[in-house]
Amino acid sequence: MALTPARTMPGVLELLPLDQIAFQRMLDTIRRNYERFGFLPVETPAIEFADVLLTKTGGETERQVYFVQSTGALDSTGEEAVRRMAALAAGSKADESMESLIQKMHKLAFPTPDLALRFDLTVPLARYVAEHERDLSFPFRRYQMQRVYRGERAQRGRFREFYQCDIDVIGKDSLSIRYDAELPAVIYSVFRELAIxxxxxxxxxxxxxxxYFESLGVADPEQQMLVLREVDKLDxxxxxxxxDTLVGEGFGLSPAAVEKILAFVQVRSSSLQDAYDTLDALGAGPEALEQGRAELKEVLGLIHAFGVPETHYALNLSIARGLDYYTGTVYETTLNEHPQIGSICSGGRYENLAGQxxxxxxxxxxxxxxxxxxYWQLREAGLVGTAQSTVDVLVTQMDESQLPAYLALAGELRAAGIATEVVLEGGKLGKQFKYADRAGIRFAVVLGEDELAKGVVTVKDLRRGDQFEVVRAELVKTLRVELEQAAAMG
RNA sequence: GUGGACGUAGCUCAGCUGGUAGAGUCCCGGAUUGUGAUUCCGGUCGUCGUGGGUUCGAGUCCCAUCGUUCACCCCA
Structure with missing residues (x-):
């Protein structure tokens, strides 16, 4: 019989248990910090009605959306479509134009599935807030950590299924600019604790x-958007x-204007005072510029007040973000020692979340x-290793007849909050140690004839490679100390 | 969606100008009766992505197809 190759589609991140543990620890850290800052958890379904997900976006996003159709709803033979087209043709009025008829038939022949997988968490949030508006308290502060799906071609560090960990604050009618400063404070707290x-x-x-673009004669909002996208690629x-691109035919900007734009977007502040000075040095300009400057100054100052060190945030005038729904503040976060990794966290301010x-x-x-x-890129860069097992201790099986004693011992450890596995199948002691080692279990406990005679238990540290005996009654206490030390040392 | 590269053991790859497949690693077993990871010895694993063509003969040349991957677009 031919075997089916066991494989996953490209662009998904599937991990071995020890890596999964490392990943999970990161998720825990993020969640802990989000909650510490007073954000509320929300989960939304992976599958949404297609029209809900696609209302605004269209075009680029539609290409990346996975449509979903239950097998039962699939018209695999096309029979149903043909039947409906026939009915449509038979029932059409004589004066209906061929063009309109063709359009209707095309829809029948190539129906868009009713359901789709979410491609981010912001659109579902918009739907969520609109749907539950009456039941929510505003400003609504939610965090959401779930997988999203994008049907793009897999590439280095790009996934078709991946986790996003979002926080958003949604206001009713208005939302203070101060919240724009709070989010970086949360992110600072997260990344500091992640120790990356x-x-x-x-x-x-x-x-x-x-x-600023307006002051240079680029007044059309659409063209401003195109220029934004282009300068975003600067780094x-x-x-x-x-x-070259901006002077080229797509844009046709004057070389003088382009040089000014380039000088503008190359600004990076080195401290808070430097950021203030830089912003002031831009000189007077159109209303939008003045507004943006005022907002930035307030946000930068507040981030400082939130306790974020000046070394961990900066003004970067080339940051623009590709998405068009951002209207004010935009963020991007990079690792100083690994700029090639690119942005690991980004977002921004949007004027109206759920207008559709x-x-x-x-x-x-x-x-x-x-x-x-x-996670993937940190691992590539060697910044995260494999974690230790979630199992703290393996109770080995020296002597099958002592199994009840091993189970009792394990029960005692578990009652003390120590994650414990008991070897139930037996086998050579060497194999049991090998199993523990490969499974990432740090401590093994041996209780055999010798130990029983002496009233002690042998504890072996698989990582350090040494072992010692403890009085049976002291085992829980000793292991607790050992585990604490192990955790402290990472 | 557009353009380029590559497809040989589970993984990383070698195989020169065509002559019926190899290394490392991993995995499994062993190296005296209660000790892993290190060391030594031994072993399993492939219709060389698939289909067709050229040839006495193709992993090696040609075509097609599928798959993977990189860049662009866009983004986490």
Whole structure:
């Protein structure tokens, strides 16, 4: 019989248990910090009605959405479609244009499935808030850590299924700019605890950028958006590339204007005072610029007040973000020692979150950690190793007749909060140690004839490679101390 | 969706100008009766992605197809 190859589709992150534990620890840390800052948990279904997910976006996103159809609803033979087309043709009025008939038939022949997988957590949040508006308290502060799906071609560090860990604050009618400063404070707290090395939360403001472009004669919002996208690539592609593109025919900007734009977006602040000075040095400009400048100054100052060290956040005027729904503050976070990894956390302010679902005006600000990518890239860079097992202790089986004693011992350890596994199958002691070692279990406990005679238990530390005896009654206490030390040393 | 590269043991790869497959690793077993990870010895594993063509003969050349991967677009 031919075997079916056991494989997953490319672009998914499937881990071995010890790696999964490391991943899970990161998730725990993020959740703990989100909750510590007063955000409430929300989960939404992976599958949503397709029309709900696709209302606003269209185009680019639609290409990346996975449509879902239950097998029963599939018209695999096309029979149903043909039947309906025949009925449509038979029932059509004589004066109906061929064009309109063709359009209707096309819809029947190529129906869009009713359901789709979410491609981010922001659109489902918008739907969620619109749907439960009456039951929520505003400003609504929610965190959400779930998998999202994007039907793009797999690439280095890009996934088709990945975790996003979002926090958003949604206001009713209005939302203070102060929240724009709170999110970086949360992120600072998360990344500091994740211990992933020095990082910088970089900030910019779209109003400031648009205002500056406007002052250079780029007044059309659409074109401003295109320029935004282009300068966003500065760090990745280099100034020459951006210059060529902006002077080129797609944009047709004057070389003088382009040079000014390039000088503008190359600004990076080195301290809070430097950021203030830099912003002031831009000089007077259109209203948008003034507004953006005021917002940025307030946000930067408040981040400082939130206790984030100046070394961990900075002004970066090239940060723009590709998504068009951001209207004010935008964020991107990078690791200082691994710039090639790119942004590991980003987001921004949006003027009206749920305009396509409700008439209520719901401005918000949000930020998201792409955990699958972050974890994967940290691992590539050798910054996270495999974790230890969730099992603390393995009780070995020296003597089958003593099994009840082993079970009792394990029960005692568990009652003390120590995760314990008992070897139930027996076998050579060497194999039992090998099993513990490979499974990432740090401690093994041996209770054989010798120990029983002496009233002690042997504890072996698989990692250090040494072992010692403890009086039976002292075992729990000793292991607790050992485990505490092990945890403290990482 | 557009363009390029590659497809040989579970994994990483070698196989020169065509002559019926190899290394490392992993896994399994052993190295005296209660000790893993280190060391030594031994062993399993492949219709060389698939289909067709050229040839006496193809992993090696040609075509197609599928798959993977990188870049672009866009993004976490």
């Amino acid at each position: 090395g020095p990082f910088t939360i970089q900030l910019n403001n779209r109003k400031l950028m648009r205002g 990745k592609r280099g100034a020459d590339h951006v210059r 679902y409700t008439k209520s005006h719901l401005p918000g600000v949000g930020i998201s950690i792409g955990l699958s990518r972050l």
